[in-house]
Amino acid sequence: MHEYYFSIVMSALDVEHYYYGQGGNSVVITAENGLRLQLAIRHMVPFISRNGIRGRFKLCTDQNHKFVSLEKIRDF
Template identity: 40%
Template sequence: MQEYFFTIYLTYDQCMQYYQGNIKYIQVTEDTGKRIRFPAVHIRKFVSSLGIRGRFRLCLDGQNGFVSLEKIT
């Protein structure tokens, strides 16, 4: 399993584009500089009235398939 750590700050309006399905993927830069893209559906549970703010851990399986996304701070 591969783990990637990153920080994300999105406004509520930016999140709504993802939440409503207008944008299909999220691309982030993890701590070592690698760019990672994953389906936007996985951030829906983290959207608040402020948007999304915090540190996250993304876990992928050996074939780069999604395993989990969790907020760590």
């Protein structure tokens, strides 16, 4: 299992743009260790508020780097 930590601040307008496919179906994030990761926006849906997506997250993947879980650690 691999763990990646990252922070994100995405406005509601940006979330809507991605969610409805105008920005693609995934976002590229930079983890705190410097790795760039591609994450499907559908995994972020539980964390969408009227203000967008804001916070620090922990992404867990399996040995093949496939999505396992996403956890919000802290709000901004």
